[in-house]
Amino acid sequence: MARLLATIEHAVKKPIWDCRMCGQCVLHSTGLTCPMTCPKSLRNGPCGGVREDGTCEVDPTMTCVWLKAQDRSEKMPRPWREEFDDLRPPVDNRLQGTSSWINLLTGRDKVVPAGWESEEPPAD
Amino acid sequence: MPNFADLLTSPEPSRPVITAEFPVMDGGGLPEIAAKLACLTPYVDAVNATDNASAHAHVSNVALAIAIQQYGVEPVLQLVCRDKNRLALEADIMGAALHGITAVSCMTGDDVTAGDEPEARRVFDLDAVQLIRVAAGLAKGHYLSGRPIDPAPKLLIGAVENPAAPPHAYRVRRALKKAAAGARFLQLQICYHPDRLAEFTRIGAATGLTPKVALLPSIVLVKGARSLRYMNKRVPGIHVPDELIDRLAAAPDQREAAYQLALEQATHALSLEGVRGLHFIDFRHDDALGRLCSDLGLPTVRSAPEGNALAV
Numbered sequence: 035m036a037r038l039l040a041t042i043e044h045a046v047k048k049p050i051w052d053c054r055m056c057g058q059c060v061l062h063s064t065g066l067t068c069p070m071t072c073p074k075s076l077r078n079g080p081c082g083g084v085r086e087d088g089t090c091e092v093d094p095t096m097t098c099v100w101l102k103a104q105d106r107s108e109k110m111p112r113p114w115r116e117e118f119d120d121l122r123p124p125v126d127n128r129l130q131g132t133s134s135w136i137n138l139l140t141g142r143d144k145v146v147p148a149g150w151e152s153e154e155p156p157a158d
Numbered sequence: 159m160p161n162f163a164d165l166l167t168s169p170e171p172s173r174p175v176i177t178a179e180f181p182v183m184d185g186g187g188l189p190e191i192a193a194k195l196a197c198l199t200p201y202v203d204a205v206n207a208t209d210n211a212s213a214h215a216h217v218s219n220v221a222l223a224i225a226i227q228q229y230g231v232e233p234v235l236q237l238v239c240r241d242k243n244r245l246a247l248e249a250d251i252m253g254a255a256l257h258g259i260t261a262v263s264c265m266t267g268d269d270v271t272a273g274d275e276p277e278a279r280r281v282f283d284l285d286a287v288q289l290i291r292v293a294a295g296l297a298k299g300h301y302l303s304g305r306p307i308d309p310a311p312k313l314l315i316g317a318v319e320n321p322a323a324p325p326h327a328y329r330v331r332r333a334l335k336k337a338a339a340g341a342r343f344l345q346l347q348i349c350y351h352p353d354r355l356a357e358f359t360r361i362g363a364a365t366g367l368t369p370k371v372a373l374l375p376s377i378v379l380v381k382g383a384r385s386l387r388y389m390n391k392r393v394p395g396i397h398v399p400d401e402l403i404d405r406l407a408a409a410p411d412q413r414e415a416a417y418q419l420a421l422e423q424a425t426h427a428l429s430l431e432g433v434r435g436l437h438f439i440d441f442r443h444d445d446a447l448g449r450l451c452s453d454l455g456l457p458t459v460r461s462a463p464e465g466n467a468l469a470v
Contacts, residue, residue, distance in 0.1 A: 074269060080328075086324070091269055091394040091395065098324070101324055119334075121287060121291060124292075149300045149302040149303050
């Protein structure tokens with residue numbers, strides 16, 4: 035069943051968002067632009083290498099994923115728009131290829147390393 | 159002599175803080191490090207130990223930082239996410255801290271395609287913002303896994319940002335995210351658009367990024383128009399307007415014109431709110447850095463090292 039859901043999800047999301055099946059979907063907070071299509075796989079982009087014309091440092095044939103994400107996120111409903119600035123935790127590479135729908139429902143995609151601080155470090 | 163961390167975080171800065179990029183090291187050994195430091199040491203408070211700059215392999219960042227420190231200069235350990243996974247990055251910070259190195263600069267890094275081994279596998283297990291947060295965790299006494307570290311390493315966490323790269327209006331928000339993650343200084347990428355740097359610092363002050371985070375704009379010392387053309391074409395994120403290139407190309411003395419441009423940029427940067435100093439990248443390797451500090455009215459902070467400080 036899990037495999038079937040992953041297959042269905044991939045069939046749905048691949049054509050629309052070029053889904054990479056990372057298993058921890060954050061499309062809602064990145065303006066429905068998949069950050070895993072960033073060649074550097076950044077979860078908190080953009081990097082400092084965006085070209086003057088907005089194209090990608092690595093692949094000059096494509097617009098920077100995060101430029102698009104930032105632009106599109108401004109058009110999202112307020113809660114999602116504000117989520118753009120969230121500090122997204124490191125990707126759990128074990129979830130590669132799994133269904134983010136299942137992970138969302140089970141809460142698995144919210145699991146972060148024990149040492150990942152959820153709040154801002156105390157002032158110096 | 160106040161250390162780098164104290165200078166950067168002091169509520170009432172007595173003078174601008176100066177850092178510089180250490181030239182990349184391949185061969186040459188420790189004597190070459192001493193020779194290169196001799197050109198920088200009189201003018202800087204700290205020197206960045208680079209981490210495979212521009213995606214080219216060089217002497218390791220940790221080894222370089224330790225060597226710099228042995229000669230009596232405070233290092234800033236650069237950490238690039240391109241080359242190492244989270245385990246290796248944590249190990250670098252902890253390994254350097256073992257030697258008393260506290261200042262780190264967290265960077266995502268140019269892609270491997272910017273280097274001379276583009277066939278290499280890129281890592282990017284973390285991005286720079288995540289690495290800042292991981293470093294903050296180490297400073298609080300635990301690895302990313304939660305496993306405790308006692309005593310916790312003392313760290314001054316920094317990062318970089320590019321005020322000139324699109325999307326310009328968003329750059330301060332990203333800097334704020336880095337600050338929220340735990341960054342206390344930002345070495346800003348060289349910016350050939352003074353209006354963009356000014357806007358970045360203005361918004362930074364308005365949003366509370368500064369003075370919480372110390373800004374250190376970069377100044378690159380080049381010999382002439384050819385270097386500007388190269389950076390414009392080859393360095394990701396750097397854009398040099400044609401008029402600046404033309405200005406240098408048309409000058410009767412390109413070296414002097416390039417120097418005057420750097421002085422102009424440095425003076426402008428130091429005038430901006432939230433700017434605590436400058437970060438120098440010297441591609442001239444002549445007396446330009448000393449001359450620039452003199453023209454800016456910056457003091458010579460120390461004499462060049464005579465030898466390995468550990469021998470004392």
